[in-house]
Amino acid sequence: MSLRRLITVKSVQRTLFFIFGTALSISSLGQDDMFDMLGEEEEPTVYTTATFKGSRVINLQSTEMPSAGVGQFIILHRFGAINDEPLYNFFGLDVASVRLSFDYSINDYINFGLGRSSGTKVYDGWVKAKLLRQSSGARNMPISLLYYGSVNVNTSKFNDDYDHYFSERVSYVNQVIVGKKFNESFSMELVPTVVHFNVRDTREQPNTLFGLGAGGRLKLTNRVAITADYMLQLPQKNTRLVNGVETAYNNSFSIGVDIETGGHVFQLHLTNSRAISDPNWMMNTPGNWFDGDIFFGFNISRVFTLRRPEQPEAPTF
Amino acid sequence: MKKALLTLAILGLATVQSFGQRYMTREGYIQFYSSTPMEDIEASSNQATSALDKSNGQLVFRILMRSFTFEKALMQEHFNENYVESEKFPNAQFAGTITNLSDVDFDTDGAYNVSITGKLTIHGVEKERTVNGQLHVKGEELLLETEFMVAPEDHDIEIPSVVRDNIAKEIKVTVKAKYQASGR
Numbered sequence: 001m002s003l004r005r006l007i008t009v010k011s012v013q014r015t016l017f018f019i020f021g022t023a024l025s026i027s028s029l030g031q032d033d034m035f036d037m038l039g040e041e042e043e044p045t046v047y048t049t050a051t052f053k054g055s056r057v058i059n060l061q062s063t064e065m066p067s068a069g070v071g072q073f074i075i076l077h078r079f080g081a082i083n084d085e086p087l088y089n090f091f092g093l094d095v096a097s098v099r100l101s102f103d104y105s106i107n108d109y110i111n112f113g114l115g116r117s118s119g120t121k122v123y124d125g126w127v128k129a130k131l132l133r134q135s136s137g138a139r140n141m142p143i144s145l146l147y148y149g150s151v152n153v154n155t156s157k158f159n160d161d162y163d164h165y166f167s168e169r170v171s172y173v174n175q176v177i178v179g180k181k182f183n184e185s186f187s188m189e190l191v192p193t194v195v196h197f198n199v200r201d202t203r204e205q206p207n208t209l210f211g212l213g214a215g216g217r218l219k220l221t222n223r224v225a226i227t228a229d230y231m232l233q234l235p236q237k238n239t240r241l242v243n244g245v246e247t248a249y250n251n252s253f254s255i256g257v258d259i260e261t262g263g264h265v266f267q268l269h270l271t272n273s274r275a276i277s278d279p280n281w282m283m284n285t286p287g288n289w290f291d292g293d294i295f296f297g298f299n300i301s302r303v304f305t306l307r308r309p310e311q312p313e314a315p316t317f
Numbered sequence: 318m319k320k321a322l323l324t325l326a327i328l329g330l331a332t333v334q335s336f337g338q339r340y341m342t343r344e345g346y347i348q349f350y351s352s353t354p355m356e357d358i359e360a361s362s363n364q365a366t367s368a369l370d371k372s373n374g375q376l377v378f379r380i381l382m383r384s385f386t387f388e389k390a391l392m393q394e395h396f397n398e399n400y401v402e403s404e405k406f407p408n409a410q411f412a413g414t415i416t417n418l419s420d421v422d423f424d425t426d427g428a429y430n431v432s433i434t435g436k437l438t439i440h441g442v443e444k445e446r447t448v449n450g451q452l453h454v455k456g457e458e459l460l461l462e463t464e465f466m467v468a469p470e471d472h473d474i475e476i477p478s479v480v481r482d483n484i485a486k487e488i489k490v491t492v493k494a495k496y497q498a499s500g501r
Contacts (some may be wrong), residue, residue, distance in 0.1 A: 030414045034377045038366040049394050068391030222399040261479055311386045312363035314346045315495040317453050317460045
């Protein structure tokens with residue numbers, strides 16, 4: 001049989017098809033094989049980001065802080081009560097209490113800052129430290145754990161003729177923040193709190209008060225979230241005199257909306273705490289939601305990159 | 318029967334051929350750059366893994382999206398959270414072939430222009446791409462350099478209207494990978 005007769009058009013087609021098909025299968029085989037060669041990268045530890053949008057849920061400190069080398073300026077505003085001569089005071093807009101604060105993260109674990117709040121004219125300094133970061137992958141950590149501590153100095157005048165020590169103006173806050181991002185849209189935290197006042201109004205009041213804070217966030221879209229926080233007073237004597245009658249302070253409750261636009265986070269909220277400084281909103285909230293002691297407020301934060309993260313270099317030949 | 322043997326032979330040949338022909342890196346450099354009148358955004362990573370087979374020109378790349386470092390930490394957070402959704406799509410990858418392999422002489426040091434065709438997958442969306450690059454040969458090392466444009470919308474990456482003017486319609490991607498022989 002001569003070779004020429006063997007090579008029919010059909011057989012050529014078949015052969016070509018066959019070779020081509022085989023080549024194709026080899027090439028895709030080769031690529032899978034090459035991806036195998038890269039190895040299933042051992043899953044690196046992925047740290048959970050953006051458990052909350054801001055470094056405060058509303059009043060309560062959140063699990064967040066600016067990244068290393070980033071500074072943050074926050075303006076916090078609480079207007080007057082909406083039940084206090086609403087029209088005359090234009091729903092509280094005429095009587096605002098304000099807080100300014102600046103903080104800086106020296107690395108990804110430690111953030112410290114300074115602030116001043118109106119009201120009792122409190123200056124404060126704080127430090128916030130990440131002890132555990134929620135992560136998945138190689139290192140699995142179900143929660144974030146932080147410490148927050150602040151020293152607060154009340155600088156409003158004493159309305160009496162006695163001499164006062166500086167130490168009487170000082171109060172301290174210590175908190176442990178335990179937070180968890182349950183999924184893309186829902187996060188929560190619990191914040192055991194200890195507040196110590198060097199001096200109280202009356203002898204019967206304990207200097208050290210305990211609270212349990214809780215905060216939560218529910219994302220509606222990638223840039224809008226609903227937030228709430230609460231500070232539960234543990235059973236203790238924490239009262240003030242109202243017309244000579246001892247009246248307990250209320251638990252602070254706030255609910256709001258977070259709106260993120262690039263470098264800013266806008267937080268709009270309603271709260272029964274008019275004071276913004278730590279010890280005052282946590283333990284000295286006279287306002288009651290059910291009596292309409294509701295204050296409208298907002299926080300605006302802006303971050304500044306003061307130290308740029310190091311970026312990798314391209315290889316050269 | 319003959320065909321089966323032939324197939325085996327070809328397959329066998331392919332595997333034999335590719336033995337010792339493969340180059341690899343775990344430190345591939347990938348940078349992307351978005352430039353608009355509003356702002357320039359630049360991010361880079363040197364954690365791309367890649368393999369190149371000089372017997373057939375096959376080339377694969379894989380990179381963890383979270384490994385990109387930005388100038389601003391907040392940008393990085395937004396990139397992973399809102400744009401490329403790294404939670405759902407942790408990797409980007411490329412699988413392709415150098416189509417003009419015959420132009421490259423692996424035994425002679427020098428720079429060779431190459432054309433690479435394959436599939437680019439970002440944000441879970443696959444796109445057929447052909448890009449041009451340069452392959453530098455220096456002894457037992459190879460350096461591949463390429464630059465190409467990627468449109469976020471090609472990969473279903475949503476840019477909200479608030480920042481539409483801050484992010485370029487086409488983003489320049491630069492790849493530089495230096496390979497060592499892998500012994501496979």
